[in-house]
Amino acid sequence: MLLAVVASFAALTAVVATADAVPSADVTVARWVQGVDFPAWTELLRLAAYVTDKPAAPVILGALLFALWLRRLATEVIVLVIAQTLYFPQLWMKDLVQRPRPTEDLISITEIGDGFAFPSGHMALGVTVYGTLAMIALTRLEPGWRRNAVLGGSGAILIFSAVSRSAFGAHWPSDALGGVLLGGIWLFVITRLYLSMRRPGDLPGPLRRPLALAESLLLETTPRRLLQRLRRA
Secondary structure (H helix, E strand, C coil): CHHHHHHHHHHHHHHHHHCCCCCHHHHHHHHHHHHCCCCCHHHHHHHHHHCCCCCHHHHHHHHHHHHHHHCCCHHHHHHHHHHHHHHHHHHHHHHHHCCCCCCCCCCCCCCCCCCCCCCCHHHHHHHHHHHHHHHHHHHHCCCCHHHHHHHHHHHHHHHHHHHHHHHCCCCCHHHHHHHHHHHHHHHHHHHHHHHHHCCHHHCCHHHHHHHHHHHHHHHHCCHHHHHHHHHHC
């Protein structure tokens, strides 16, 4: 499965990087998406785009990290932080491919993005954050409405965010697809790391000590632990 995703991302990157013009499929799909119109459609897309971009996304991530830290879920805090390191590779990919953003002579533009287009940072980082959150829910929560809410909410945000990239003219559909594939590759790595951290014996030797130290530090600095220390003093 991972090899298929990696191969798909590599093939898509090669097509985008070597194309002399925007592929007709990108233009056709983008125009079709921009033609969709029904009550609350635009508002849904704007909301999804908002929660996967600055300033909302960092605030949401910070709130998640804080809530997990308060509940002494150090492993989950660490994997969510590590998931964010994809920010730098996706920037390097943009600079490598240097694909221009969509232009008004081809589709309608209502959102002007910064920098190059491929892959979509919205989607790459969105998949890692909300994908990791869904993975934590599957692992930590019992089957029921809370788990379903996290899974359904994360999935809906990613779907609507992907559609919004073309609907607002910020990206071509293949940019969003590239972001999903890149985010999916990193999510696979994060998932393996998370499951290994829950079984420390499965971690590679060089990672055991630094990750154990990070977990210990997080656990020793929670308000509950600090209050216990104050009472003993």
